Amino acid sequence: MTTPIPRVMVPGSVAKNDVFTVKAIIQHQMETGLRTDSTGKTIPRKIINQFVCRYGGLEVFRADLHEAVSANPFLEFNLRATENGRLEFSWREDGGATYSLFHDIVVT
Structure with a gap:
């Protein structure tokens, strides 16, 4: 099995109070635990079971994932630009x- 590779797509800068789109994907095989060799x-089951995004240290988005999620899970959501800060993305595996x-965002 290959090492999971996370990626995100967010703008480098956004005008204050504008809403921007975040796209996050992780390259992951996702084994359900229902198949046999x-x-x-x-x-054994081995899936990405949780995704969390924090903006300036505060949790702003969370998703709990289950067996029905495909390999390489892709998530897209919107955030409001309130201040300069760090976006922190984390994927947790079984x-x-x-x-x-991590991605720093500049609010203009």
């Missing part, structure tokens, strides 16, 4: 592994 042994990205 060639020997009949169950392949077993506790976390993958993170």
Whole structure:
């Protein structure tokens, strides 16, 4: 299995109080735990089960994901630009592994 690769797409700068779109995706195989290998042994579940976005340290978006989510889960949501700050993105996988990205946004 390859190492999950997270990516986000957000503007570098936004006018104060404008709404902007955030697009987030993580390249992840997503194993449901319902399939078996060639020997009949169950392949353990390993999915991205949670996504969180923080803006200036405050949680502004959260999604809990389940088995029905496809591989490479893609999320799109909107935020209002209130102040310069850091956007923090984190994806949590079964077993506790976390993958993170950061993006600073300038509010003009």
